[in-house]
Amino acid sequence: MDVANCELACALVGRTYIQQGSQALAARRRRIKALLSQRRLPEQGWDDATIEMLLQDAALMDSNNFPDNVGVGEREARVASALVARRHWGLAHGIGRSGDIAAEQPKAAGSSLLAKLTHLLAADALEVAGMKEVGTALVVPLATGMAITSALLALRGMRPPTARYVLWPRIDQKTCLKSIQASGFEPVVVPMRREGDQLVTDVEDIRREVERLGADAIACVVTTTSCFAPRAADDVVAVAKLCQQAGIAHIINNAYGVQSAALCAQVTSAWRKGRVDTVIQSTDKVDRVARLYPGRAAMAPLLDLLITLLHWGASGWRAVLAQREALYAYAQQRLQQFAEQHGERLLDTPGNPISLALSLSSFEAPAGQQGQVEQQPAAEQQPAVDRQQPAAEQQQRQQPVPITFLGSMLFNRCISGNRVVARGKRQEVGGLPFAGYGAHCDAYPCDYLTVAAALGTSEQDIDEFLRRLGQCFVEFRQRRQKQQQAAELAGGSSV
Amino acid sequence: MDVANCELACALVGRTYIQQGSQALAARRRRIKALLSQRRLPEQGWDDATIEMLLQDAALMDSNNFPDNVGVGEREARVASALVARRHWGLAHGIGRSGDIAAEQPKAAGSSLLAKLTHLLAADALEVAGMKEVGTALVVPLATGMAITSALLALRGMRPPTARYVLWPRIDQKTCLKSIQASGFEPVVVPMRREGDQLVTDVEDIRREVERLGADAIACVVTTTSCFAPRAADDVVAVAKLCQQAGIAHIINNAYGVQSAALCAQVTSAWRKGRVDTVIQSTDKVDRVARLYPGRAAMAPLLDLLITLLHWGASGWRAVLAQREALYAYAQQRLQQFAEQHGERLLDTPGNPISLALSLSSFEAPAGQQGQVEQQPAAEQQPAVDRQQPAAEQQQRQQPVPITFLGSMLFNRCISGNRVVARGKRQEVGGLPFAGYGAHCDAYPCDYLTVAAALGTSEQDIDEFLRRLGQCFVEFRQRRQKQQQAAELAGGSSV
């Protein structure tokens, strides 16, 4: 219903009414115009109708949706299932061309346009979040792991052929380690240093490794900002300075760190004061990665990002960021109270602005029982208990209940995402042996449980979590007590 | 993505590609332009993308979807559920205004536009189907019954106050009779005349009633064109001539008759040669009904019609009409064969171009057993049998199995829409007693089963129906035989 069609419509419905409707349509087209000319997040988020207007028009600009197109190539974005076509608005060509994911796709003007807009809005969103002057963004349809691998592969031509090591301040999360190995480099684990409750980057240790191995043997340092407490974010500024001095590349895995203003400020500072080659999210050296990403890619993840950013707009995006910061403070305070009531401590980890850790010291088994913990996987890895028919819980009664069982109890009460970390777990990851795995260091002094204040977490979530956690504490203690009694009884009767 | 926005997009994606996409968008807008300027069915049906383009733009022209609208009335088309909003594309105002369903709704330019288009395309579709020069169409969101009632109410002011009767050639379908009563008139049933297998309009009998009651006592004659065989379509041309002579109104219930070219030709002919006030589907005196329809109405049925007509286009619509005509011939031939194989007859009903009837004479119970049939409702009204657990079928064993049980068997074998009519059923409808109810006459000479060749029925449907019907015949005969044997045995032992 462009202006010409609205004029024709006046012959069917009163001009005054049609004109008012026509102006409403024009108002939406002006939003799209502003987006195309300013190429930034709209200040106010768009409603779904405007978002779909953009997507559908773009889809109709792709050749597979042309009314009179004849495709005689081997890949013409034909879609067999109407269900699939509909859920992607008919966008089926994907993005990029042979050998370059950032290239325009001649058959798909609309998809190419949406991809460009996604890159631009993503860059703006990063800036709104506090990552300043960090260059252009490239949104690749890859999860964090594959993105790190791609970034490492892209370093190959930039470092000497002798560069086979990647220095890696330890973080007990498999993705990063596997990414290093997948790219053909050899990881050198640099232990974290404990400072009070907190585990912080041992910059001096990194420096010593650089001296020991020689800068030319080292491809880069991979630092991590977003991690589970009590590990702090790596000191990316200090590492960036060190890398600049030594001439070593530096990749920052800022995965979900974008949601914290503090982390964004640190990344920005590292960028300004030292060397940062790639931030997993943004870099001006990203072109190399783009050219390295071989072939086309599916568009779904970009499209989801684009829709979400338009849905929020800059003000919505700022609002959810601010809510998260507030939520972190709220969670901190509530966990503090909870800890005091239950004889535990909220670990003091100011260097981690997203994740919090609650000690589980009061549940610690007497010496000599820790060996089993290792055999008892954390709740999330092997939740053993059924909610309705707690058969598994019953089976556990015969052996001393390990603290990780608390994780199973939470899982079965529909608490997801927290993590019970018991001391003493040994695990091999990618062929490397780790002591104290899960705690980011060989011997953290206590067991603990982590909670994240992430984008979208609500105060109700925290409250309900603590309510259920309190119940689990009670039940867990009762179970331990019964075991104790049974053991004593058994001990007595056996006499 | 109008031309200005496409121009801006050229700064992001290559001009050549954007231009090609822009032309594809323009091609769709031209289709909408053609619709708005020609106001006829597009020759070729539209794809869903173009249909949704029209609907969404129209929806955004309604005030409830204006970005900056402030509604302070009592009815502002606010929608509580996103699910509801989405399934109507945000169209929520309905159509019409207080007191006039055909009036434009100032708050809803888009809805008003779609309603107008629906009326125009519906008129064109009627003309394509063969109903010529029958005036403008008004699509009311009413099922057939309410539409007849509305048409009758609209007659009040046009007929003398003494006009209390409606002459009604009998058709055993409750809707029409109830419509007459709902409108406050008194129905006068005119029996059908049997001619061979066929039941035809007894025009002389109608004439006699007119003379007996006097024209001023009669509001109108309501004729029916679409009905179950062996009733033929009413002779609407003869009735129209009679009505013109007598100065009586004439309403034709052409409900689903539009799918038959023969019926459309008859209606057109009646219109040209005699008096027709309203065809349920089209009339030039429809304005009166429009003005009588009190208040606004929901838009959903109109919208479905509009989408369907655009989906077909004129060529698609002609194609489904032609397929139906061919299907009627196919069904006739296959039923003929089937009848011969099973010792039955396809009733000869050339006056009914949609419905066919197959005799069930070979199943007729010996004299003296017909009385029960009345108690045994037709399959469709009380299907008594479960497919997996044929408990009901078993229960029936004790009593002689009536022919209507064949209907239950078909229902349980997922055959829907056919009708087994047994002789001798008495039923009161709207306070009037009917003999031989279901057969459109007091005493049709045989039991029979009806089958329709309707829009969308396929040859496979007919084939599969006859396959299952053949099985039912076999099973039904076996059941009868067992009963017979059991009865003989019981008779024997009782001796």
Added chain:
Amino acid sequence: MDVANCELACALVGRTYIQQGSQALAARRRRIKALLSQRRLPEQGWDDATIEMLLQDAALMDSNNFPDNVGVGEREARVASALVARRHWGLAHGIGRSGDIAAEQPKAAGSSLLAKLTHLLAADALEVAGMKEVGTALVVPLATGMAITSALLALRGMRPPTARYVLWPRIDQKTCLKSIQASGFEPVVVPMRREGDQLVTDVEDIRREVERLGADAIACVVTTTSCFAPRAADDVVAVAKLCQQAGIAHIINNAYGVQSAALCAQVTSAWRKGRVDTVIQSTDKVDRVARLYPGRAAMAPLLDLLITLLHWGASGWRAVLAQREALYAYAQQRLQQFAEQHGERLLDTPGNPISLALSLSSFEAPAGQQGQVEQQPAAEQQPAVDRQQPAAEQQQRQQPVPITFLGSMLFNRCISGNRVVARGKRQEVGGLPFAGYGAHCDAYPCDYLTVAAALGTSEQDIDEFLRRLGQCFVEFRQRRQKQQQAAELAGGSSV
């Protein structure tokens, strides 16, 4: 994914995880179970996923969606357009059968089930809103006008044949009057009585009409509870008592009155203390209407109601009702302030708990200029001005600007739903002449503007409305002033 399928899934994905998922599915099935067994609004509203689970399963229980169905009837719910099928979840059979809208449809078990649930939940929602013990509800897919007509038609058999009049306390809204005429009755307008600012039911006048015409000549009284201020809701309790005494039927048009607790209480009281035959929304004598509604009907409106009620649940429904009551108080207070600032009055209409009226006395033209008002339709009926190109506004300059032009100004500023009522408008509706049309009485003492506090109106709506209204006041006065000056200048030069 019933229990058996979940068991099979355990061979593919870990049992613990599948079981947790299976329990989540079971929790949703339990919600549906509770709905089917309790047949009341669920206390908590359902999310869309559960609503769609119900709708889709129901749709798959209709024969047109059976995998192996063969339809050989004339109406088998075949859907030509996938777009249409999808938006109705494949529900295509409609509700009811020939001659009875409340009857089960054998081919459509799912549709029949949803229709039953809609009736039951609607009754519960009415009770939650405050309409107690008013019998079963029947949701008919009719707008208010057709519902009143149907209710009146249903009275025919219940009142003597001499009953040709319907007593009707005047309300200047066309639907009700047209409904009375559509049903073949003759309306007798009973004027409202002014009491301070308010127009109230003149019960004595009704009584006088009953005496004058005789009870047997009167079919019923039709009262109205939801109307524009300064008309108050009719005194339904007094009228109900009068009807009981006189043996006359009584229909209450409670259209959107359900949103006010006060109106619901009055209807309940009328029901208990006097005679109420039908409340447009609910009645125990509704069966008669159901049996009268001829034929099947479209299901879309029922489905929308069902979705919305499930979406709200009882608590959500109570919440929106409570918000509306609060909003009325807010609007009253804000309008009061606004009136004081602008030298106007908020009319005192305690008998109307939904609509409010603001006097426009300060704009009244000097005597002798009122004649034109009649020619100048209210904004909503003929908004004459374009926002961008205020040609119409300019054209108006030559003649004295009538107060109804304020309505046009508001329309053009995207304020919908308010109504500017000028004194002295004469209009013929349904052949009856009305003086002071729009004001519900022949000569209301001042011009005014109405605002509704309806379900879904927000405080922001009221604030923004008053902001734009204030601007219009200023502009309107400026325009008047310029005219005045121009007139004086012209007057001067003409001397």
Added chain:
Amino acid sequence: MDVANCELACALVGRTYIQQGSQALAARRRRIKALLSQRRLPEQGWDDATIEMLLQDAALMDSNNFPDNVGVGEREARVASALVARRHWGLAHGIGRSGDIAAEQPKAAGSSLLAKLTHLLAADALEVAGMKEVGTALVVPLATGMAITSALLALRGMRPPTARYVLWPRIDQKTCLKSIQASGFEPVVVPMRREGDQLVTDVEDIRREVERLGADAIACVVTTTSCFAPRAADDVVAVAKLCQQAGIAHIINNAYGVQSAALCAQVTSAWRKGRVDTVIQSTDKVDRVARLYPGRAAMAPLLDLLITLLHWGASGWRAVLAQREALYAYAQQRLQQFAEQHGERLLDTPGNPISLALSLSSFEAPAGQQGQVEQQPAAEQQPAVDRQQPAAEQQQRQQPVPITFLGSMLFNRCISGNRVVARGKRQEVGGLPFAGYGAHCDAYPCDYLTVAAALGTSEQDIDEFLRRLGQCFVEFRQRRQKQQQAAELAGGSSV
């Protein structure tokens, strides 16, 4: 609506009807049951309703959709936009876990189940297509290029550290070359051997390279089966035997080769008779790739595959495969006719069962004009002409029109996917210089144009393509002629 809920529904709607509906629901559940127990493509494709039943139930088994879930992790699959949630049926967790894409995701039982089913059905679909006994399939959400890179990275641990080369029979498509470089290996280009029109694998040359470099210096050979004619599919059987003898890995890029029974048979044969480590599509050594894929991944591509496979079923899949084989024969025959009519040849390339090439010899410019071709990119890379405003076409008039301009003409006439290859193009790809780029060899004897007979191409597509190609031939010759005349004129006048 499980059995218990259907039982409750019998209190609201007749038992017989509900039972029939219940059986229809059960029939759909049985389809899902068969899928879960047989884990193969259903013989008959599913309708959308059954597919959505599976997807929605699975989605509700993911923790982010649990009614009472509390997420306190950093990644809880929260979805900000309802539009995004809806298009993925609420599936938001992705697949895999840290470090293993094939691992179950504890928070997402439903997603994990769908991923497993996708892998199983994909394997079955490959077998139906003719790839027998090739082990389990892993569907990774990666386009071809990233999949090759991943496969190469996975080889690292399996080949000696000295293995730095990848032998690569030349194919002029950038993705594969970039994939080799992205993985850190060094490509060794092995030229194709011309045999008549066809370019075939020079197995002897590969053998020579193995001998020259030494097996331990070579990681693998990467062969390609699906390519543009006149290049034939690589002789994967011979290469597989050679690799087995030499102890070198062998990766087959079978990208879209699955659609050809001949190619599937060759891959199967290579698998049985020699060494194949990975087929991009299927391998039993795929576990290594799975473990290497770092981190989680988006689910969209898998979901699309699952929907499509269920939509087709085995019979639908076989049907589209058979249609494609028939289409290839049709295209071959029609191109043959066209070639004869226009003085060209359909190149004889029996080794390529998907792509066909038509010579463009009659357009060849006289010697000395080929140099420009290099500057003139192929149509798909820089379509220079606008359809409506052929400004670009006009600009071209001054210089001799190169054959690649034919590609631009086709692009502008909405022919997508064909490729005009001119002789003599030099291009650097990934730092390597190529002569005759686009033709897979340094000096192919003629220019040509390629056409693919791909899945979904129709006979109408071929016909319409040839119609438009014929027009382009005529116009191209006219343009050349005019140029010639102009040049002669200019030459004449310059004398």
